[in-house]
Amino acid sequence: MTRRRTQDERSAETRRLLLEATIQSLMEVGYANTSTAGIARRAGVSRGAQTHHYPGKMDLIVAATGEMFANFADGLESLAAELREGRLDLDGFFEAAWDNVLKGDWFYSSLEIIVAARGDKELRRQLAPLILDLHEKFEATWSRSFVAAEPGTVSARVAMNLVMNVFRGMAVQAVLRRDERYFREMLDALKAVIAVHVRPAP
Amino acid sequence: MTRRRTQDERSAETRRLLLEATIQSLMEVGYANTSTAGIARRAGVSRGAQTHHYPGKMDLIVAATGEMFANFADGLESLAAELREGRLDLDGFFEAAWDNVLKGDWFYSSLEIIVAARGDKELRRQLAPLILDLHEKFEATWSRSFVAAEPGTVSARVAMNLVMNVFRGMAVQAVLRRDERYFREMLDALKAVIAVHVRPAP
DNA sequence: ATTAACAAACCGTTCGGCCGGTTTTTATGA
DNA sequence: TCATAAAAACCGGCCGAACGGTTTGTTAAT
Structure with a gap:
């Protein structure tokens, strides 16, 4: 069981995971094969969480x-x-x-x-x-x-x-x-x- | 009315149009926004003709x-x-x-x-x-x-x-x-x- | 209780590949 | 030379998959 975290901690962690996954995806498969769903999967984050923090693909990029x-x-x-x-x-x-x-x-x-x-x-x-x-x-x-x-x-x-x-x-x-x-x-x-x-x- | 052309002439012309359209599309809108249908449209060639000469997108590229x-x-x-x-x-x-x-x-x-x-x-x-x-x-x-x-x-x-x-x-x-x-x-x-x-x- | 974070299903669009049918050219042979 | 079969060029619709965005609902923090 993970301990209780503040909202800011949760947000920061999720955003960090998403940005890292974005960079990794761009590096490994290129922009053409980088999808928002793929990024969320790599980050181990639900698609809903991704759209919450970065509503559009461009925001992520x-x-x-x-x-x-x-x-x-x-x-x-x-x-x-x-x-x-x-x-x-x-x-x-x-x-x-x-x-x-x-x-x-x-x-x-x-x-x-x-x-x-x-x-x-x-x-x-x-x-x-x-x-x-x-x-x-x-x-x-x-x-x-x-x-x-x-x-x-x-x-x-x-x-x-x-x-x-x-x-x-x-x-x-x-x-x-x-x-x-x-x-x-x-x-x-x-x-x-x-x-x-x-x-x-x- | 265009005059009668040999098969080789027809092929060569269609292929030329397709390759020019491909290069133009890559230049203008980039790889991500380049589609086989778009290329055919730019070339003024039917999609069927395009798939006949270049079966896959990669062949075109x-x-x-x-x-x-x-x-x-x-x-x-x-x-x-x-x-x-x-x-x-x-x-x-x-x-x-x-x-x-x-x-x-x-x-x-x-x-x-x-x-x-x-x-x-x-x-x-x-x-x-x-x-x-x-x-x-x-x-x-x-x-x-x-x-x-x-x-x-x-x-x-x-x-x-x-x-x-x-x-x-x-x-x-x-x-x-x-x-x-x-x-x-x-x-x-x-x-x-x-x-x-x-x-x-x- | 209110708000932010998270979850997942859904939708309209676009893409590349595929296929059945049509037209034009070419090869054939009487 | 000319009918005709064969082959090549061409046409346009169809399909499943994948995408980005949206929406509705749930959980956790304040």
């Missing part, structure tokens, strides 16, 4: 996206913190960041959502502020953690955004072609190309 | 993907040919390639398909050889058209693959954040960073 983006920004910031504290060098940072992208749940889940948003104006409207916030957090992390190695050519901020875009592109490619050697080659080249322009902040 | 990849490789190769013939410099090539990615139908259509394939083993299996072929065509174009500027560090082939991955990543980002100034900044930085390593083939 938007809330889960907020969760994912926050986790993503936190993960990257904590990696950058290790860099600033000297417990990670530039190479190590790139490796760890790429590993996070490819192995973590968040990247492909958010990719599914972004692609879905392309065909859904309302979803796009609701996600726009979230992505803007995410980018601001990124840029804050970059400017805290990196400086330009050659002032005047490419700023650390822009260079790191380039790196993130390479990761995004490679991750998309990895869906159909998971070629370990190819990615190794790319990653090493990326490090060589970018290291010229970026240094860890002093 | 796979055939359309083949078409798109071929067009993509051709477009990029013809741009590279302009570069080789001196009618385009490296900057111009980057600009034109990026424009193709962002403005053309093929990129977002193929992104929809790749993401859909992530959650569909059979689709992934059928698309794998197509993407392999596309990459081979890319690499052929790269090695025909570019050489390393600083031998020994980063090969032209790898550098150009990096560029394509940046484009992919930026295009995904553009779905939720179409910030012209940001993309300009990225593109200029990319040109500056890559020009160090790559030159048009002599």
Whole structure:
């Protein structure tokens, strides 16, 4: 018998289960195969409870996206913190960041959502502020953690955004072609190309 | 009254209409909102004719993907040919390639398909050889058209693959954040960073 | 007792696949 | 050359499954 819980505790737990199940479902079967019923089943929550907390599918998606983006920004910031504290060098940072992208749940889940948003104006409207916030957090992390190695050519901020875009592109490619050697080659080249322009902040 | 056509002509025309409609539908409303009935309607073809030529939805998707990849490789190769013939410099090539990615139908259509394939083993299996072929065509174009500027560090082939991955990543980002100034900044930085390593083939 | 949380059945819609029938082209052979 | 059988292209309705949303009822907290 579970002990008595407050309404807030019950709500928070149910919502947490639902958002986790949403992210997991997006990761495992993709947006196209993600249904509200399936999410409720994964979460071990009745469909009624799901509709109570998140009346529409979009509410579920938007809330889960907020969760994912926050986790993503936190993960990257904590990696950058290790860099600033000297417990990670530039190479190590790139490796760890790429590993996070490819192995973590968040990247492909958010990719599914972004692609879905392309065909859904309302979803796009609701996600726009979230992505803007995410980018601001990124840029804050970059400017805290990196400086330009050659002032005047490419700023650390822009260079790191380039790196993130390479990761995004490679991750998309990895869906159909998971070629370990190819990615190794790319990653090493990326490090060589970018290291010229970026240094860890002093 | 249309004149008498051979069976081959009728088939070819119907298939062409269907594949064009498929690509257009993926581009405009995304994979999630693309239905076989919708494709037939766009193509101006009966549902029966559609099932005759492409029995399953996957047959349509796979055939359309083949078409798109071929067009993509051709477009990029013809741009590279302009570069080789001196009618385009490296900057111009980057600009034109990026424009193709962002403005053309093929990129977002193929992104929809790749993401859909992530959650569909059979689709992934059928698309794998197509993407392999596309990459081979890319690499052929790269090695025909570019050489390393600083031998020994980063090969032209790898550098150009990096560029394509940046484009992919930026295009995904553009779905939720179409910030012209940001993309300009990225593109200029990319040109500056890559020009160090790559030159048009002599 | 009132309200929030939870439960489950129900409904209208859409989708992909299927199938029986029709029209157009092609192959055949006298 | 021409009737005709065969094959290919085309048509449109039908079906079961799955989905998202709604609604009505029950349990737990306040």
